[in-house]
Amino acid sequence: MTKLTPAQWVQDELLAGRHLRPQVEQTTAYAPANIALSKYWGKREASYNLPVTGSLSVSLDDHGTHTQLCVIDAPEHQVYLNGEQLAPDSGFAAKLATWLGLFTPADVKLRIDTRNSIPTAAGLASSASGFGAMSLACNALFGWQLDYTSLSALARLGSGSASRSLWHGFVKWQAGEASNGHDSVAYVLPERWPQLRVGILTVSSASKAVSSREGMGRTVNTSKLYEQWPAQANADLATIEQAIMAGDFTRMGETAEHNAMSMHATMVAAWPPLVYWQPESVAAMQKVWQLRKEGVEVYLTMDAGPNLKLLFEAHNEAKVQATFPQVDVIRPFTSQVHE
Ligand code: DP6
Numbered sequence: 151m152t153k154l155t156p157a158q159w160v161q162d163e164l165l166a167g168r169h170l171r172p173q174v175e176q177t178t179a180y181a182p183a184n185i186a187l188s189k190y191w192g193k194r195e196a197s198y199n200l201p202v203t204g205s206l207s208v209s210l211d212d213h214g215t216h217t218q219l220c221v222i223d224a225p226e227h228q229v230y231l232n233g234e235q236l237a238p239d240s241g242f243a244a245k246l247a248t249w250l251g252l253f254t255p256a257d258v259k260l261r262i263d264t265r266n267s268i269p270t271a272a273g274l275a276s277s278a279s280g281f282g283a284m285s286l287a288c289n290a291l292f293g294w295q296l297d298y299t300s301l302s303a304l305a306r307l308g309s310g311s312a313s314r315s316l317w318h319g320f321v322k323w324q325a326g327e328a329s330n331g332h333d334s335v336a337y338v339l340p341e342r343w344p345q346l347r348v349g350i351l352t353v354s355s356a357s358k359a360v361s362s363r364e365g366m367g368r369t370v371n372t373s374k375l376y377e378q379w380p381a382q383a384n385a386d387l388a389t390i391e392q393a394i395m396a397g398d399f400t401r402m403g404e405t406a407e408h409n410a411m412s413m414h415a416t417m418v419a420a421w422p423p424l425v426y427w428q429p430e431s432v433a434a435m436q437k438v439w440q441l442r443k444e445g446v447e448v449y450l451t452m453d454a455g456p457n458l459k460l461l462f463e464a465h466n467e468a469k470v471q472a473t474f475p476q477v478d479v480i481r482p483f484t485s486q487v488h489e
Contacts, residue, residue, distance in 0.1 A: 156197055156307055160252045160328045164300055170255055172221050181282030181315045182214035183268050185348060185451060185459050188387040189325065189407040189413045190310050191379065192370045192439035198331040199310040203383040206313045206322045206339075206390055208348060208482050210268070214315070215279035216264040219287045228261045241361070242277065249308040260291075268350075269285075282309030282315030302335040306415075311362075319483065320394055322387075341394050342483045347467055349448075349460035349477040353430035360424060362454040368420045375419040377463065403449030403461050404450055409450040417454075428456040437473055446470070 154162065159168065184207035192202040222228065227250060229236045229243040229433075236243040246262060264283065265278050281377050285305040289296050296304070298316050302323075307311035314321040317338035328335030360368070369376050386409040391404035398441045419425035431452070438460065444467045448462040460477065471477060 154306055154330055157252045160304065160307070162328070165253060168294045169292045170253055171258060172291045176218065176220045177287045177290040178216065178218045179283045179286035179290065180216050181279045181286060182209040182211055182318055183263060183276065183279040184209045184311065184314045184321060186311065187402065187451065188383060188390050188409050191383070191413045191416065192366050199306050200331050200334050201310055201323070201325050202380050204323055204325045205308070206320065206387055208320055209315065209318045210250060210348065210480050211318065211482050213268045213362065214410065215276060215283040215479055216265045216267070217283035217287045219291050222241065222259050222261045224259045227259050230263045236452055242280065245277070249281065252307060272332065273386050277309040278311040278315040281305045281312030284308065299335050299337065303331060306331065306334065322391065339394065344483045345464040346482055347462050347464060348480045348482060349462065349470055350480065351458040351460055351473065351474055351477050353434050353458060354380060354428040354456040355429055356456060363416060365424050365454050369416050373416045373420040375416045379412070379416050380420040383409065399447065399463055403447065405449050406461060407449040413466060414452065426455050431456045431458065434458050441473055
């Protein structure tokens with residue numbers, strides 16, 4: 151059997167007979183950003199964004215993306231990010247147009263108004279919440295009534311980490327085995343952790359030189375150290391899931407930090423080397439390790455950028471804030487947005 155292209159798969163299998171034209175004029179949707187505790191780093195297949203391993207994240211509550219879609223009579227889609235129109239060939243606008251092209255007929259054009267409640271400078275994976283919100287908004291605009299599992303596969307085709315951005319709380323993206331990715335979808339874990347805090351520490355707003363997409367491709371292709379990554383990532387994922395079930399913060403935090411540092415080690419060993427850290431990132435890491443020495447249990451994780459995400463529990467919030475006055479503290483399980 152010949153392999154389906156992503157567009158054929160979306161139209162023939164995922165949407166299977168559902169509308170390919172908007173059923174209403176306008177819709178809105180919200181999706182939270184997410185931080186991976188066990189990372190997605192490397193694809194086994196690029197056109198479907200299929201990962202080498204599974205990953206596990208925590209969603210960031212009211213830090214995410216609000217998207218409004220309107221059907222327009224125009225030659226091209228129009229993409230606005232935080233109120234400003236993006237050039238059609240700019241990164242996010244071009245990615246959105248490619249993704250919409252998977253299922254929209256050429257004469258259907260949309261105005262996409264996307265607003266991030268995450269400081270853009272924080273370099274948080276806004277493409278994750280962006281494609282999460284787009285998938286939800288399209289589900290309403292086209293009247294598909296797809297379940298969240300199917301929407302997770304659709305969001306993944308925009309950006310891998312977006313497969314995890316449809317839910318609040320802890321979310322696991324299973325790698326899957328199928329060549330069309332129908333089983334490479336995320337689901338929410340039942341566990342809640344009201345005491346958990348995620349601190350966003352923006353240490354540098356230096357713009358990202360190399361995207362996650364390019365960075366992971368380069369790492370897979372050129373880094374010798376990547377050979378050991380899948381085994382560690384799978385083991386870390388299992389450990390973190392067990393730690394969440396057991397409510398074991400130490401085990402969860404240590405494994406998440408070790409996972410992130412190991413991912414960065416694979417990047418440093420790529421060629422040309424990929425070093426996302428700035429001097430301020432390293433200084434902040436040292437403060438985190440100093441805090442731990444003083445008995446304040448705080449761990450760090452980092453993605454493809456210079457900023458840190460801190461993991462700690464409610465009883466240490468004041469101490470973390472005293473050390474990092476600029477930290478933005480998120481309570482993933484206590485806000486009203488998803489009650
Ligand atoms: C380091 O999901 O942005 O944040 O699938 O190519 O769009 P594409 O990549 P993306 O990669 C995210 C990588 C990461 C780790 C993670 O979020 O799991």
